[in-house]
Amino acid sequence: MITPRYTREIPQRYHLEAGKCTECNFIAFPPRLICPECGSREFEQISLSPSGKIVTYTVVCVAAEEFSTETPLPIAIIETDEGARLTAQVVDCDPEEVEIGKRVRLIFRCIQKEGLAGIRQYGYKAVLEG
Amino acid sequence: MTGIVGYGAYLPRYRIKIEEIASQWGKDPTTIKNGLLVHEKTVPGMDEDTITISVQAAKYAVQRARIDPQEIGAVYIGSESHPYVVKPSGTVLIDALGIGPDVHVADYEFACKAGTEAVFVAYSHVKSGVMRYAMGIGADTSQGAPGDALEFTASAGGSAFIIGSEKVVLEIEATYSYTSDTADFWRREGRVYPEHGGRFTGEPAYFRHVLGAGREIMERAGLEAKDFDYAVFHMPNGKFPMKAGRTLGFEKEQIEPGWVVPWMGNTYSGSSPTGLVAILDVARPGERILLVSFGSGAGSDAFVFKVTEEIEAVRDLAPSFKSLLEENKIYLNYGEYAKFRGKILMNT
Ligand SMILES: [Zn+2]
Numbered sequence: 001m002i003t004p005r006y007t008r009e010i011p012q013r014y015h016l017e018a019g020k021c022t023e024c025n026f027i028a029f030p031p032r033l034i035c036p037e038c039g040s041r042e043f044e045q046i047s048l049s050p051s052g053k054i055v056t057y058t059v060v061c062v063a064a065e066e067f068s069t070e071t072p073l074p075i076a077i078i079e080t081d082e083g084a085r086l087t088a089q090v091v092d093c094d095p096e097e098v099e100i101g102k103r104v105r106l107i108f109r110c111i112q113k114e115g116l117a118g119i120r121q122y123g124y125k126a127v128l129e130g
Numbered sequence: 131m132t133g134i135v136g137y138g139a140y141l142p143r144y145r146i147k148i149e150e151i152a153s154q155w156g157k158d159p160t161t162i163k164n165g166l167l168v169h170e171k172t173v174p175g176m177d178e179d180t181i182t183i184s185v186q187a188a189k190y191a192v193q194r195a196r197i198d199p200q201e202i203g204a205v206y207i208g209s210e211s212h213p214y215v216v217k218p219s220g221t222v223l224i225d226a227l228g229i230g231p232d233v234h235v236a237d238y239e240f241a242c243k244a245g246t247e248a249v250f251v252a253y254s255h256v257k258s259g260v261m262r263y264a265m266g267i268g269a270d271t272s273q274g275a276p277g278d279a280l281e282f283t284a285s286a287g288g289s290a291f292i293i294g295s296e297k298v299v300l301e302i303e304a305t306y307s308y309t310s311d312t313a314d315f316w317r318r319e320g321r322v323y324p325e326h327g328g329r330f331t332g333e334p335a336y337f338r339h340v341l342g343a344g345r346e347i348m349e350r351a352g353l354e355a356k357d358f359d360y361a362v363f364h365m366p367n368g369k370f371p372m373k374a375g376r377t378l379g380f381e382k383e384q385i386e387p388g389w390v391v392p393w394m395g396n397t398y399s400g401s402s403p404t405g406l407v408a409i410l411d412v413a414r415p416g417e418r419i420l421l422v423s424f425g426s427g428a429g430s431d432a433f434v435f436k437v438t439e440e441i442e443a444v445r446d447l448a449p450s451f452k453s454l455l456e457e458n459k460i461y462l463n464y465g466e467y468a469k470f471r472g473k474i475l476m477n478t
Contacts, residue, residue, distance in 0.1 A: 014226040047228075069469060069476075070176060092143050092175060092460065108185045108226055109177040110213075120213055122222055125177065 002114060006121050013123035016050065016106065018084055019043035029084040050106040051129070052080035059095045066112065074098045078106070078126055088126045103129035132257045133301040133435070135294035136197070136444065138190025139407040140183050140269075141287040141394065141454045144173040146467045148282055154464040155277045162282055167368020171285035171395025173462055174271045176470055178286065180209040181219045183269040183400075185226045187290035190448035191265065192227065194299070195292045199227045202292065203261030204234040206251055208244025208399045209288075210317070210324075211271045212237050223267075241315060242364055243425025244268060245399035249291050250431050253302055256293045263294045270398035275323035276473055283367055285395025289403040299441050300410075300419070304351040304434040308343035315426030326426075332370070335428050340364065340374045343430035344422045348378075351434050355379030359417035362388030362405035364424035366396050374422075387412055388419075393455055399425075406435075408451040415439045 011017035012030045019031035023040035029048060034041055057076035060067070067073060074090040076098065088106065090098050104126040111123040147170045152159035163169060174183070184207050192199055207219045220235035238244040238251075245268010252264035269288025274280025293302075314335035317324040327335070340363055348354060355361070361380045363371035368391050375385040388405035397404055402423045409419055419435040468474050 010225055014222075015228055091177060092458075107182075108189075109175075109182050110179060111177065119217075120179075120181075122181065122226070 002121075003119060006119065013111075013121075014108070016048035016080075016124065018046050018048050018082075020046050027082050027084040029086055046082075048080045048082055048084050050124075052078045052104060052106070054090075054098065054100055054102050054104060055079050055085065056100055057090065057098050059098070076104070076126060078104055080106075086124070088124055090126045090128065092127050097128060105129055131298050131301050132253065132293065132295045133298040134291045135263070135297055135299055136191040136193070136195025136292040137289065137299070137407055137410060138187045138194060138448050139287065139289040139404050139451050139454060140186040140190065141172050142174045142178050142183070143458050143460050144175060144462055144470065145170045145459050146173050146462050146464070150464050150467070151282055166282055167392055168283055168395060169392050171283060172287050172397070173467055173470055174286035179213045179271055180207065180211050180269045180288070181213055181222045183271065183286065183288040184219065184267045184290065185223050187269065187288050188223060188227055188265060188267060191290040191292050193448045194444040195263070195294070196297075196444075196447070197263060197292070197294070199229045200232075202229045202233060202263045202265050204252055204255050204264040205229060205267075206236050206238055206248035206265070207267045207269065208238035208240070208246070208248040209268070209270050210239060210241055210244060210398055211273075212239070240429065241426035242366070242396075242398045242401055243423040243429055243431055245289070245403045246421070246423035246431035246433070247425075249293070249403070249433075250305060250307070252291070252293045253305065256295060263292055265290060265292050267291070268399035268403040270400055272396070272398045273323055273471060276468075278323070280324070280326065283391070283396040285397050287394060287397040287404055288400035289407045291403070297440050298438055299444055300435040300437055302433060303436050304347055306343055306347035306350060306432045307429060308339050308346060308432070309429035310339070312338075312426075312428035314428055331366075331426070335426060336364070336366065336370055336424055337374060337377075339428050339430040340422050340424050341377060343432040344374070344378045344420065347432040347434060348420070353418075353434065355384070357418060358384060358420045360387055360409045360413065361385055361420040362402050362409060363422050364402045364430075365389065365391035365405060366401075368392050390451070390455065404451065410441065410445065411450045411452050413437045413441060415441060
């Protein structure tokens with residue numbers, strides 16, 4: 001049953017909620033209890049900006065069954081403008097267009113469906129800018 | 131003064147041309163295009179639905195309204211394609227936008243007029259002073275059965291409107307609804323595709339309600355067609371809204387700016403609301419707009435809007451309708467379209 005975990009992760013998946021260390025400005029996404037850089041436990045709650053750039057990516061050609069109709073499927077590590085890194089699918093483009101360094105915008109999409117009867121899970125994906 | 135303080139539309143990037151659908155079913159594309167006055171329609175991506183379309187349109191509306199989402203007291207999404215039969219669409223939206231939990235949420239249904247219905251109720255809340263802001267949204271990812279006439283026009287998109295009483299962009303001068311029990315189009319519980327009454331969807335359904343609502347709101351407001359700069363009617367195809375508009379005394383020039391169906395298709399609950407957003411690309415302060423929606427079953431909601439000076443301050447705070455319609459299109463062939471819309475029988 002995936003519902004409790006999904007519900008717990010809504011703040012990160014829906015609006016990119018992150019923690020900013022008040023001592024050293026490290027951005028923890030998802031939020032952490034202890035800063036890995038300075039050991040502080042004091043964080044300010046922020047929402048990451050929905051824009052950033054592609055740090056690296058891969059194109060999945062043989063995907064897990066639930067994504068099998070979406071291949072070839074680009075998945076990228078994206079650095080947001082605050083410097084936080086996250087992994088997201090890059091959609092609405094030809095996989096050939098995906099390149100390291102390209103600017104992306106994070107958008108709200110359905111990210112997974114639990115079969116035909118289960119819940120639909122929503123969260124962030126990326127689209128290329130411009 | 132109470133009215134719209136923020137608005138936004140969203141269209142998916144994917145398109146399919148009418149020729150592509152016609153050739154799949156061995157029909158003559160020219161006859162179809164001339165009959166419907168539609169060239170192409172939007173198609174939702176495989177990860178898009180009424181909820182994601184509503185979220186994007188609502189984000190643009192908040193950008194234009196320049197308000198704290200926490201101050202929105204009600205969120206209503208009108209659609210005939212809510213992704214769940216049981217579980218609201220609006221709850222996802224409020225958490226995505228940072229609205230609530232101090233908020234009233236409901237999903238509306240009334241075929242293609244569910245969106246204006248949502249705006250209608252949102253307006254009443256604010257006008258009565260119950261809350262400072264309320265949001266009404268019309269969005270759909272509607273489907274026509276393969277080979278059915280509806281398949282040529284059923285498309286995806288939506289628009290969101292925030293109602294308030296400060297920094298009003300579009301004053302709501304009058305509202306009116308015209309409703310009767312008319313079985314022109316329906317979908318029973320558990321069925322995938324809707325059924326319709328063919329030609330019965332015209333005179334006794336669309337025209338009776340659209341003309342009834344249009345005539346009555348103008349009568350009550352003491353206005354005539356010449357008092358309006360723009361008029362937008364529900365757009366199941368290109369012909370119906372033009373004919374309804376001309377019958378009510380409007381000129382083609384008043385109808386065309388909101389007549390978005392030829393290149394977008396029929397976005398159902400998002401049809402006339404998105405036509406309104408298209409008008410706001412070009413509308414100037416002081417201009418007056420008539421909007422008449424239509425939902426099968428059947429009913430029409432009508433609004434008289436007056437554009438204020440605020441339009442110039444908010445117009446460029448989110449993408450124009452023109453850019454959403456014309457930029458970055460990705461065309462699909464029928465096979466890809468069938469896959470995107472889940473029309474292919476899979477083994478899992
Ligand atoms: Zn730190």
